[in-house]
Amino acid sequence: MSLRRLLYLLYQKQHFFRKQPKWKMVITMLMEPFQLAKPVLDRIEEYNHQAFFVGGCVRDFLLKRPIGDIDIATSAQPGLVQQIFDKVIPVGIKHGTVIVRHQHQSFEVTTFRIDGTYTDKRHPDAVTFIDKIDKDLERRDFTINALAMDKNGKIIDLFSGKEDLQNKIIRTVGDGYERFTEDPLRIIRAIRFSSQLGFTIDHQTVDNMKKVKQNIEGLAIERIANEFTKLFAGDYVHNGLSYLKATDIYKHLPIMIEYPYIIHLLPKRLDALYSFGEVIALFHITEPKVSVIRWINAWKCSNRTKHEANQLVEALYYFKNNGLDQWLVYQLSSDFYKGFTRLSNIVYPSKTVSYQELVETEESLPIKSKKDLAIKGDDLIGLFPHAKRGPWLQKILNRLEQEVVTGGLKNTELDLKEWVKWNPPEIN
Ligand code: ATP
Ligand code: MG
Numbered sequence: 001m002s003l004r005r006l007l008y009l010l011y012q013k014q015h016f017f018r019k020q021p022k023w024k025m026v027i028t029m030l031m032e033p034f035q036l037a038k039p040v041l042d043r044i045e046e047y048n049h050q051a052f053f054v055g056g057c058v059r060d061f062l063l064k065r066p067i068g069d070i071d072i073a074t075s076a077q078p079g080l081v082q083q084i085f086d087k088v089i090p091v092g093i094k095h096g097t098v099i100v101r102h103q104h105q106s107f108e109v110t111t112f113r114i115d116g117t118y119t120d121k122r123h124p125d126a127v128t129f130i131d132k133i134d135k136d137l138e139r140r141d142f143t144i145n146a147l148a149m150d151k152n153g154k155i156i157d158l159f160s161g162k163e164d165l166q167n168k169i170i171r172t173v174g175d176g177y178e179r180f181t182e183d184p185l186r187i188i189r190a191i192r193f194s195s196q197l198g199f200t201i202d203h204q205t206v207d208n209m210k211k212v213k214q215n216i217e218g219l220a221i222e223r224i225a226n227e228f229t230k231l232f233a234g235d236y237v238h239n240g241l242s243y244l245k246a247t248d249i250y251k252h253l254p255i256m257i258e259y260p261y262i263i264h265l266l267p268k269r270l271d272a273l274y275s276f277g278e279v280i281a282l283f284h285i286t287e288p289k290v291s292v293i294r295w296i297n298a299w300k301c302s303n304r305t306k307h308e309a310n311q312l313v314e315a316l317y318y319f320k321n322n323g324l325d326q327w328l329v330y331q332l333s334s335d336f337y338k339g340f341t342r343l344s345n346i347v348y349p350s351k352t353v354s355y356q357e358l359v360e361t362e363e364s365l366p367i368k369s370k371k372d373l374a375i376k377g378d379d380l381i382g383l384f385p386h387a388k389r390g391p392w393l394q395k396i397l398n399r400l401e402q403e404v405v406t407g408g409l410k411n412t413e414l415d416l417k418e419w420v421k422w423n424p425p426e427i428n
Pocket of ligand 1: 057
């Protein structure tokens, strides 16, 4: 291609972008996830069934927010959906849900249904499949989540969800008292959405949340933890926390039942936290009387969350006493640098620290782990051939590690051995 032609094409491209109004580009970007899912709807319709985008993806599309998962609701029964797509993962056949894989993307496809009672506080005991979307939308929690959209962008809005989106209101579909009694998780979800979207909860809905709040205690804690993680990650976390406090709902959550004052001690300036490990670290630093392990056990957290909370707490205490140095960064897994930055800026606002500083400090570290030390346990045995193996070995390796990381000692065999000779271990 000649240079002239290339310049011409570039000019045209630039021209195109200049001519394209900004809002149109935003809409195109927002539509992209739906475009990827459209062939799934097409295929279901080829089999004479209805299919719609539904729930959070429609809500977020209308709000021009980034879209998470694309959920699809259909009149086709799960057996048929399994037949008509090549790659289907039957994640919840009993409840009508399968995952359809299409062009390396996953789409949750759920048959229109009405729910039975929730005795196990997790899933409805039984569901009934139906062939129209109306009742399926009616079983959904809030009006803003009860919206559906067909493949041409036509919205189905049976409960004035669009109006509530416009007025920034969270309101139950139908009678709040009944809906919260049916599944009390919805109480926590209302607060979670207020934290994510910055919306107000309709006052009648709040009244009903208060009436049913005690029932939260019967819920499976993993379900609450899942919503709580999203609550603390919300852009309007203050909004969510205000509702938690104003409704006294926190008094029905593990740990907070026993220590209801903790929530009031949280720092006033609170930014979003992106994992439950960060949330637990914050609560523990706020009230050290409740250990990390108690939080972990009471909220049935994973080992990963436990590891994360412990690492963060240790790093925060170290930071309080010593500030940011090589040793802190060396000890903290790089997966938690961002979380540490968020937390330290909340908990110790006078000592601001940036993610960039942590990364730069890490890059300047002479070693990344103990394995990188220029001498090993066997070399130490060589220096003290008459000594028996024992805890002294680990102790001196730890000391060498710290000296090297903090720059007191060069990581060469010669330097390390010399240091050991001048600082002989206590061997017993
Ligand atoms: P997110 O963007 O966080 O995924 P979401 O609205 O998609 O938000 P999900 O938990 O993924 O929330 O649920 C998907 C949809 O299923 C909701 O929009 C709502 O319509 C419905 N839903 C989920 N949980 C409940 C519930 N406990 N009671 C009633 N409807 C629910
Ligand atoms: Mg979702």
